[in-house]
Amino acid sequence: MKNHRLRVMCVSSAGGHLVQLKLVLPAFAEHDLILVSTGEEDIEGAAGATLYQIPEASRWSRIQTMLCAWKLLWLIWRLRPSVIVSTGAAPGFLAVRIGRFFGARTVWLDSVANVEVISLAGRLAQPHCDLFLTQWPALAVEDEIHCAGGVL
Amino acid sequence: MIFVTVGTQLPFDRLVRAMDRWAADHPGQEVIVQSAEGDYQPQHMHCEPYMSPDRYAEVLARCAHMVAHAGIGSILTARRSGIPILIVPRLEELMEVRSDHQVATANALRGRPGIVVCDDLASFDECMDQLLAMKRGPATMNAADPSLVTALQRFVDLGEFPD
Numbered sequence: 001m002k003n004h005r006l007r008v009m010c011v012s013s014a015g016g017h018l019v020q021l022k023l024v025l026p027a028f029a030e031h032d033l034i035l036v037s038t039g040e041e042d043i044e045g046a047a048g049a050t051l052y053q054i055p056e057a058s059r060w061s062r063i064q065t066m067l068c069a070w071k072l073l074w075l076i077w078r079l080r081p082s083v084i085v086s087t088g089a090a091p092g093f094l095a096v097r098i099g100r101f102f103g104a105r106t107v108w109l110d111s112v113a114n115v116e117v118i119s120l121a122g123r124l125a126q127p128h129c130d131l132f133l134t135q136w137p138a139l140a141v142e143d144e145i146h147c148a149g150g151v152l
Numbered sequence: 153m154i155f156v157t158v159g160t161q162l163p164f165d166r167l168v169r170a171m172d173r174w175a176a177d178h179p180g181q182e183v184i185v186q187s188a189e190g191d192y193q194p195q196h197m198h199c200e201p202y203m204s205p206d207r208y209a210e211v212l213a214r215c216a217h218m219v220a221h222a223g224i225g226s227i228l229t230a231r232r233s234g235i236p237i238l239i240v241p242r243l244e245e246l247m248e249v250r251s252d253h254q255v256a257t258a259n260a261l262r263g264r265p266g267i268v269v270c271d272d273l274a275s276f277d278e279c280m281d282q283l284l285a286m287k288r289g290p291a292t293m294n295a296a297d298p299s300l301v302t303a304l305q306r307f308v309d310l311g312e313f314p315d
Contacts, residue, residue: 008308015160016224023228023296027304039160060250083308107307109300113224115256131307133300136260146313148304149297152228152261 006031009081009104010049011072011095012088013056014039017111021087022046023151024109034079036072038091057090059120069094076102086125087111093121100128107131110139112152118145155215155235156185159223160202163190164248167240170273171219172196174280184211216288219280222254222269227261232294236286238268238279 008028012021018037025033025046033049038056052075057068068091076084076098084099085107086092096106110122112135118126126132126144134140135150156171158164168187175183175196183197186208193199203211212233220226222241230237239261241254258269266286270279307313 006308016226016228019225019228023294024301024304026296027301028308030305031308085304105308105311107304109304111224113253113257115253115260119253120251131313133303135300146303148302148313149300151294151296151300152224 006082007034007079008032008083008085009034009036009076009079009095009099010085011036011054011092012086013037013091016113017087017089017092020109020111020151021085024085025049028085031083034075034081036075036091036095038068054091057094059090065090065094069098072098076104080104083107085109088119089121093125096125096128105130107133109133110135112136112150114139153182153184153211153215154217154219155211156183156187156197156219157226158186158188158190158221159226160188162242162249163188164221164240164242165190165192166246166248166273167219167221168192168194168199170240170276174276177277184215186211217283217286219283222258222261224257227257227267228294231266232292234266234289234291236266236268236283236288238270238283240270240273240276 008031010021012018014037035046035049036052054071055067057065072095081104084104087109088111100106106129108125108129132145134145134147137147140147169192172194185197185199186203187199189201218230218235218237222239241258242248244252261267262269268279268282
């Protein structure tokens with residue numbers, strides 16, 4: 001698969017999750033990058049990516065979550081990314097879930113804010129991930145949760 | 153100038169109130185707060201609920217110190233800009249956030265250069281003294297660990313995780 005351009009879709013909520021996601025974008029520099037987030041934030045560090053905005057989702061708002069899921073379903077169905085990468089939170093879980101259904105490989109990088117336990121969205125996403133990463137070595141579990149470093 | 157930010161998702165009146173009280177006691181200090189529309193209206197500092205990216209960059213360029221919730225976005229911003237930061241974790245029991253992950257983040261960062269952790273607002277003034285004793289340093293590039301970038305790259309390119 002080396003030297004083969006893939007479509008990589010990176011999805012996260014706005015704020016700290018997006019800041020972290022942007023810091024690992026250099027990993028996908030050789031591919032076509034799609035960045036999907038919930039806020040109209042500055043896109044510094046996302047040069048070259050195609051940007052899409054989605055509604056915020058959380059377990060506290062069912063309607064918002066449904067709107068977010070619909071938009072993600074539409075984007076993933078239309079763009080058919082080969083890989084989906086997320087740092088969280090709820091929108092990332094939805095993207096991983098939907099992406100897996102459409103045959104994408106899925107990667108979760110749990111937020112560095114989750115020091116003592118994996119995030120709730122991460123735990124929900126884990127069964128649907130091909131690669132699941134924590135940023136804290138203490139949270140790694142052999143063959144299930146890997147740690148390859150962090151952003152802090 | 154001291155820049156106070158509570159992030160953009162939820163207000164954090166407990167911190168804004170403590171900072172306002174501190175500002176009242178220190179009239180010589182200019183304080184700008186981005187408050188995310190809390191109920192409490194600060195009397196002794198300039199308050200903006202939200203900031204455009206341009207405005208945010210302008211305030212960052214001008215400030216000497218930051219005071220913030222223990223959010224990763226704020227902490228990474230301070231580090232990138234070389235700005236000493238005091239962090240106050242939001243607490244779940246006070247309904248300031250939906251889990252106590254900020255307490256865990258603050259504990260993990262305690263003792264790092266340029267970071268003061270204030271878990272208890274009773275010691276806020278002492279924490280502010282510690283913060284103000286720190287000097288703004290050079291801006292640095294935030295970057296993920298190269299090992300993390302390599303691992304993600306390998307996974308996307310080759311479908312494997314080296315372990």
